[in-house]
Amino acid sequence: MIKRIGILTSGGDAPGMNAAIRAAVLTASVHNIDVIGFHYGFNGLLDNDYQTLLPQHVQHIIQRGGTILKSARCKTLHTAEGAKQAAMALEQLQLDALIVIGGDGSFRGALAIAKYYRGQIIGVPGTIDNDVDGTDYTIGFATAIDTALDAIDKIRDTADAFERIFLVELMGRHSGHISLAAGIAAGAEQIICPEFGTLQLGSLKEVITPIKHAQLLRGKSSYIIVVAENSYPGGTTALAEALSEELGIDCRACILGHIQRGGSPVGADRILATKLGSYAVEQLVAGANLMMAGEVNQQAVLYPLGQTGDKKKPIDPYLVRWQQLIASD
Amino acid sequence: MIKRIGILTSGGDAPGMNAAIRAAVLTASVHNIDVIGFHYGFNGLLDNDYQTLLPQHVQHIIQRGGTILKSARCKTLHTAEGAKQAAMALEQLQLDALIVIGGDGSFRGALAIAKYYRGQIIGVPGTIDNDVDGTDYTIGFATAIDTALDAIDKIRDTADAFERIFLVELMGRHSGHISLAAGIAAGAEQIICPEFGTLQLGSLKEVITPIKHAQLLRGKSSYIIVVAENSYPGGTTALAEALSEELGIDCRACILGHIQRGGSPVGADRILATKLGSYAVEQLVAGANLMMAGEVNQQAVLYPLGQTGDKKKPIDPYLVRWQQLIASD
Amino acid sequence: MIKRIGILTSGGDAPGMNAAIRAAVLTASVHNIDVIGFHYGFNGLLDNDYQTLLPQHVQHIIQRGGTILKSARCKTLHTAEGAKQAAMALEQLQLDALIVIGGDGSFRGALAIAKYYRGQIIGVPGTIDNDVDGTDYTIGFATAIDTALDAIDKIRDTADAFERIFLVELMGRHSGHISLAAGIAAGAEQIICPEFGTLQLGSLKEVITPIKHAQLLRGKSSYIIVVAENSYPGGTTALAEALSEELGIDCRACILGHIQRGGSPVGADRILATKLGSYAVEQLVAGANLMMAGEVNQQAVLYPLGQTGDKKKPIDPYLVRWQQLIASD
């Protein structure tokens, strides 16, 4: 029987993590389970840095960006020694279970601990990158899209006024989920992301061909290229410079960066986080272990924690086709 | 073979309708199909009020609220005479098909015309209310939630400062989709919507019991009740007055109203609209008739236009349970 | 010498109050002055409900709506007995001075206390209504305008789509500052506010004449009327109903209400609040008493606390003339 659980947020923070913490704490309270929140991800486990989490501690945090527990990466866990130490901390605090909110890197950390820990572990997918298998969406993805969109809409205003080419670099680690979604929603003229094939240094032909095509078709007008990070060897600024030279048009890079991780979560993220944070506690009570709480087709589901990074969840093929069709028109 | 199609937006307007128009026009252009846009919904058909829609006419409308074609209700269609006249207009303009963007009321209008029209008709679900069967979400729903959320978050600021009870009335016609989603995302202390049972005039007990319970538990603090329109006989203002009197606490009603229909669509609505607007044209080309283009489990699908209002798509049972569990805690 | 001051927020809360509290606490810290924050306005004084405010307590509150000290009205102060009791509380807590953030009503409360209090009192103008003399702008006014604007822009989207007349009621107590500013910034077709003359029940002619004029000139199009609260005897909803009947056009009322008090303060309010919160402390140190810290022509200035409600600060005459000129065109 579960009497006491720990919870932590790990890896890159994502809007909605607070909503997940809140839902877990409120649901635990209904089940008379005590909750402890560790600070700075797994580091809080190793450093004995934590706080009790009662319902009043999570009041009115559902709308707040960031995470009240702070997040961090933790290299110590990569060693068996570190994992053992973390497991020991859990035992000493008499925790029957641990909830890890983060991406698949954080889940690997959780699995490392699991080897030495007798309690249950459950993951909740919290990352703006949406690159976690076993769930349609990760917590933070919807907000990151809208943040990116807001920025691209603003650039559209000035791009229209000035008629330059703008390259907007979005996050996504090694996946194009954010770039494809934000690019299509912004009506971007071109989207460059890993799934569309990596660009080689200097080989700009595939980028330039559609630009020239569009110029012919539409004359003077704005042209926005959404670029997923890690798409061009020297970075997006280097790509912009190379394009400027090649085309003789002023091409500007805009690197959105960490703005995408912040902000008050949108409704979709708050609801997903509420659902999964609550479901995680309920499934721990039901005996789940080494699973991730995800949502597939609007249903909360469990998925093996060890497989969340296996398949590289593909981006929406319909949208891929749409972009290629329209961009080539 | 489809050479020429008409398109219109009908009923209550919804954010994302422009994105759907744009996607249809761009996709039609790829298929060398001409597009005509009717103004003011079906009225444009009857009044011969329309415009040609070329790709340049839909440039940079993806981010704009409202609908460039204007929307309206149209009572003339309720008569056989009106429907006949509309069909005749379609024939005279040599339109091979018609795309109707709207809710199930608009689809009934389309079906009335279909009796007298030889071309194809396809529907695209555009309404903030999300009360259309055959699609997980309607275009405009996600934006309406975030607009409502933004308002409730602001009220929370002042509610926290002042410690009154606030009742926030949201739209939804006869369904609680918006109220449930926005209420949960806002962390509302109570949600009143048709699916939870209609309130009788004067019988305030079910509203008051959880308030008193919360007061006991949490002392002085803010309390927000999200109320779906049409939930209380005299309206939400009357409900607030009745509660004020009964409780001896100042209860204020805030009626969000048409704000929920406007605003730049969020990413989710722009993407859904892009997908369905494009899919509608592709399915017309493939021969579809009297169908609605919807999205189920992230896949574009067809659904019989005549059945879109049959089942009263239920609200998410997990969220219903969550609210009842937490509200009663 | 000032060693210890109290601070409180009183009356209707306003975005930026937190920024003013923060600035006062940080500035006090520089001067080695201790700060105590009273809860719920003057009630905290009477109920002995307060907290110590150190710099770490005001970290990252600059961007938060509402007030961490809560706000409230306080009727007890209206009696000499209440004022005496409040003054005594200040003396017992050994407070050398009190900072009151609020509107002119709150300042009257402060003056009532001053009769029995040996310490210094300074006011900081915090109210969305901007109806305080001695300062160009009050804290919260700029944010309230942008909140109202955001709502009216959204209504414009749907008004354009549907072509109805919308009446949007804004706050302002007995002044038209918010309505004039938001109305002009939104391009409202008509603005009704106390400074333009009060409407009599049933006498709708002055409202209707410009509507008919606009219809003639511009045909079918959206028409938005911004209405300051307290402008029509039965309220804005009654006005909308009367207009609907008179004109035979659907006229809808939208009452923004308390949304206008919440939300993260805009830059202008955060800067004004920072300046005045800091200036108030510096002026207390310099010996100021029974003054308000205001800003005139970008300079922080002092103004007699007893005169802040005397003149009824007028709305901008240039904007008044603009609206009358354009509306009658």
Next chain:
Amino acid sequence: MIKRIGILTSGGDAPGMNAAIRAAVLTASVHNIDVIGFHYGFNGLLDNDYQTLLPQHVQHIIQRGGTILKSARCKTLHTAEGAKQAAMALEQLQLDALIVIGGDGSFRGALAIAKYYRGQIIGVPGTIDNDVDGTDYTIGFATAIDTALDAIDKIRDTADAFERIFLVELMGRHSGHISLAAGIAAGAEQIICPEFGTLQLGSLKEVITPIKHAQLLRGKSSYIIVVAENSYPGGTTALAEALSEELGIDCRACILGHIQRGGSPVGADRILATKLGSYAVEQLVAGANLMMAGEVNQQAVLYPLGQTGDKKKPIDPYLVRWQQLIASD
């Protein structure tokens, strides 16, 4: 007598330029003056690229970012030949006056034309940088601050979660108006701008000293540095790298770039633009020439167009002192 005027937007575009165009067109209409809008700044003059501007062309543009007339820089004007040609175009179009919306660079262009032009010329200050003498604020400044603020608030969320140092680069050409205002409004721990003295390459001591001081005082916490563009020889990214190395803490640069130029203008910018666009037309009618329409102490005023770049309008000394006081605490 003025019968016909031209208008153009020049230089970097700024939110509110559309509102200024609208106000000028509506005011001209009241005075029965025809208006022509040139495209792409002065280029439209040279290329004969313009459009008639009637009241219906400026309907509902008050809330839109960018400029419907497009903006651009124009090097041809730097030669006497170019200026002559532009003046000739004005004469040929029988324009009695020209309104130039832009910064002091655009005003120099206007003055160059004036040597060869018999009509009147008036400037309207439109630039996000606020670096124009003769007006308290320029059109676009208030919106740029709020856009920057929104981004910094988001970075604060993730900075708090992760506890890194973030450097946020803001625009401003050679002035710190935006950086100081946004930095103070965001509660930035440090602000680097030209007015505070230029940094030498490699000499990081003045940046590092307050960081170390803050670490001692406040322990682990977020630290945000707002950096005006052109403040460090190699750029803000280079500064971040140098700091990372020196401090052994991860320092990230975020370059906001052109996002700051876009977006729907905030209320303050719409109102200022409405006032100045209208005032410019009225003053042309009254005979003004080679003047700029500005606003000082809430009053519309004229200022010699040739002196708008002379004084380098200083940043607010009170805020400078505040930042230095607090940052060193």
